Amino acid sequence: MFRLIKLEWTKFRKNTVIQLLILFFFLFFPACLYFGTLIPELPSFLPSKESFFQFPDIWDYLGYAGNWIAFFFIGVASVYLLTIEVSNKTMRQSIINGLTRNEFFLSKLLSIIIISAIASAFYAVLGLIIGLIHTEGFDLVAAFDNDWAIARFFLMCLSYTSFALMLAYIFRKSGLAVFFYISYVIIIEPLLRYFIIERVEKASFTRYFPMNACEDLMPLPVMRYANAIPDNIDFAFLLEYKEAVTATIIYLALFISLSYFLFKKRDI
Secondary structure, three states, X not given: OHHHHHHHHXXXXXXXXXXXXHHHHHHHHHHHXXXXXXOOOOOOOOOOHHHHHOXXXXXXXXXXXXXXXXXXXXXXXXHHXXXXXXXXXXXXXXXXXXXXXXXXXXXXXXXXXXXXXXXHHXXXXXXXXXXXXXXXXXXXXXXXXOOXXXXXXXXXXXHHHHHHHHHHHHHOOHHHHHHHHHHXXXXXXXXXXXXXXXXXXXXXXXXXXXXXXXXXXXXXXXXXXXXXXXXXXXXXXXXXXXXXXXXXXXXXXHHHHHHHHHHHHOOO
């Protein structure tokens, strides 16, 4: 396993695209906190916006901000990890040189796990620093009273990266895979959910769509308090954390299994 990790590191440590995507993730993640200061004052029955930077709410706000940053930067990086090997024919060369298909597939899987773990570690450190700065007094219990937020963030990152990697195995071209990845998350799935909710009575099952379940791991904090749900929706708008975790794990298994099936069946 360590040999595969070392091989991936050797191949991509000097890759400009990967370097820039990872660098932008680290730069934009803390920078996005600035936008929290632009949030207008919330109604009196909702928490104040200052609480978003204090324990334990910092974990939810930072997780929601990181949701979008992770979706784009590490998701696109995951697509590139495979498609660049296809376009440069290094995938075929790696197998000719002695890697089995299983080892090559495992190397990509390990790559997205490590990327997701690094992103989650950064989230944890950033959350602790910001929380300590803005929270009066230090309470270790309050600091980590976050409903397993770090684990949920890791699962969210892994969901995005595994979905992106699956699309890379399907399309094998960077442009197509990235286009469909971004389009599905931002346009296709939300539109599908909207039309189904509009046309199907009690369409609560739309909450379990793959990317919606992933996003509900780290939703906008005020959505947990929102009461102004549209009249034609008579079910809870967000999944409970346990529901979101369960659904995401199931989708993760499906994404990885489909990726493996495609890789084993298709010509390299």
